[in-house]
Amino acid sequence: MNYQDTYSKRGQENGRKVGASGSETLPTSIAGGDVVTQGFYTYYSRQGAVNYANRWWNGRNPKYRSFSNDCANFVSQSFYEGGFARQAWVEPYVWWYNTKGTSGTGDDAWTYSWSVAHDQAYHLSRNNETDEHRGTYVAKATDLQLGDSIYYDFDGDGILDHSAIVVEIKNGQPYVNYHTNDTYHRYWDLGAKTTRFLHVTDFYWIN
Template identity: 95%
Template sequence: MFHPLYLRRLVISLIVFVGGLASLFISGGSSAGASNLVVNPSNDGDLAAVQQKVAHALEARWQLMIDPQVNVKQFYDPSVSEQEESQERAYVRRHYLEPAYRAGFRYTNVEIHPVFESVEINGKMAKVRALVSVEYESVFPGSNESVITKEANIPYSATLIKRDGDWLIVGMNYQDTYSKRGQENVRKVGASGSETPPISIAGGDVVIQGFYTYYSRQGAVNYANRWWNGRNPKYRSFSNDCANFVSQSFYEGGSARQAWAEPYVWWYNAKGTSGTGDDAWTYSWSVAHDQAYHLSRNNETDEHRGTYVSRATDLQLGDSIYYDFDGDGILDHSAIVVEIRNGQPYVNYHTNDTYHRYWDLGAKTTRFLHVTDYYWVN
């Protein structure tokens, strides 16, 4: 049986169009075209049934954030239902419920919006690909104001089998898009060398001319909020785009100075062309582990850098956070702080595109980087 709250939300949020096109629309998204839906012509009614089953299963999976009594197993084939439910509950517990418990808040509402990219039905087998966007609310005790968090375009794939006239899921995969160092298709280009500082001679003394440059924390936040679910066409977009997004927020929004001198380089070179095809960049610009490593070890006075701090509550707007999800020592993911609420940072990040989420993502190790406020430029 469905939980009453689950049924109410499902009726509100789940709209299935039958007749060659079935999808839910999200802000900024698009529906799956009819050409993507490959259906057995002898049984077109299976299309709606398959999509409904997947949509119901996705809704139940996310409702675990609100109600742990939701029945997830009912959407799966009995041969895999125990395993699939266990995996879903473990994921939600580790990455959502346990961090919320540690922080002292609770999730109060969640809505999902799936867009079906493709549905292929061959006899009694079906394969589905969908992009799911989620909006959920969380509330701290004693507060009347909720936090709205959004996650966009999370890729799911599902395989279904038809048994006794009913479609049942035999496998549902969430494509974990956090990347390890080296999986990113990036180019590490050697630094162009440091610039010679301008000098003037006055009375026989060498006077170094320079100025202070300041990191704009609010500017970085504004950029991160503007592009949380988009891609700035000035830059190459990566399949794993988290570090690239943080770097852009530092530079475009925060006016941080790029670091060109070895060994701690951090830069992106558009080469003055209209497209991004010949652009160059460093690992530290586009890969989370290298970004954290280089920025935390750069001691040059005239380049963007930061310092590790021990607690999330030591961070400010425009700082960054790095995550090692499996504890192997490689930082898989980066995010930028866009809000401080009840002393706790909330972050935006790309891949999957996320807006104002509580900083604790359930990683085995989390590192906190406080960005330098200002520095002297020669």
Template identity: 45%
Template structure:
């Protein structure tokens, strides 16, 4: 039997079992907000393999699509994971998630954003932000990488959000100083373009190119706006998402990279990175 067929069967059986269902956290979140997962679709796509006699490893993408019943309407929520499965003599022995964390690894040196020269000529102009274009980009690339930009294997969340905002017409500023402004150019980019913590603080800086405004409640956000996450509540901002839809209670549904998610409920309570101490910041782009 084809390995991908075996893996899809393996996952379908896990989803049917109350104790092994990997969507238990998601089910809990949706139940909390009076929603229900009506059905789940699983698809595996093989990326590569390593074979050694009777033992071989399959590297694959697992895509999970859920149909969510929300009051009198329905919508799809999707998620994708990169995984590795080990087979011996055609039997599945192990299946594990590859290490791509939603909580950002802060590996870039000197990744703090500097506000000292944030104000630019562009900020003094009235900003036009095309929310529709930003959302269209977010929907097109939620589970793929645009070859016009670098893709960050371990954590691509902020890079993806920056691309969405750029697609919405936000001008870049600050190059070539990585600690100033928000920009991407060839093999270089600002910390605020790719690092979640730097991006969050750039959003609230006095001269940010987005003319971003901090709002109090998620209900105040519009399509194309941004949510920042500090999962541990320790002051280090880990993750960013973009609002692409709203549910029946006017709550945001968001897209993100790492793990790739589409129309996910904004709180992220179903994420392994989430803790009860999680802090959020809600930013209206374009004031």
């Protein structure tokens, strides 16, 4: 997964749609399944996402593949498992993790937007569709709430290298949990060249 965001960003620039890991199409079990329920609002549980992030900040949920660069995977799990964010199963607007119904993770599949920080931020910040878990960039850290996410470009090359989830607001400032170098309730500023603040949408319509 190291620097996979570089590859996928180039793909975006060349007109490639974000697709499944190792593939440009959805798994058959998803594409042909009955996983899409239409016509209702779904709500993001901020406290639930925080609870999950606090539960697994220094552990790995065995339900999911663990990566050497695990930050975006951890944030996605917090959104989905704790926050009850609905996964999007319709191409090209995809954000999902598929266990394929097996007990192990060896044959699992996932989207770049699930597992790569740059693609996760890109996916969440695209608000031209309403049937997915989405968000909006805000100007400063103090605009964030619990369950929002922060993205870091350490090298200043325009590629977001790292993601974290807001788990505490103290004196108006967010504190974050993240994986890879597992960290609990750290002040948000990691000294990156560029930091992007993403406020997650509270509710959205499933069309």
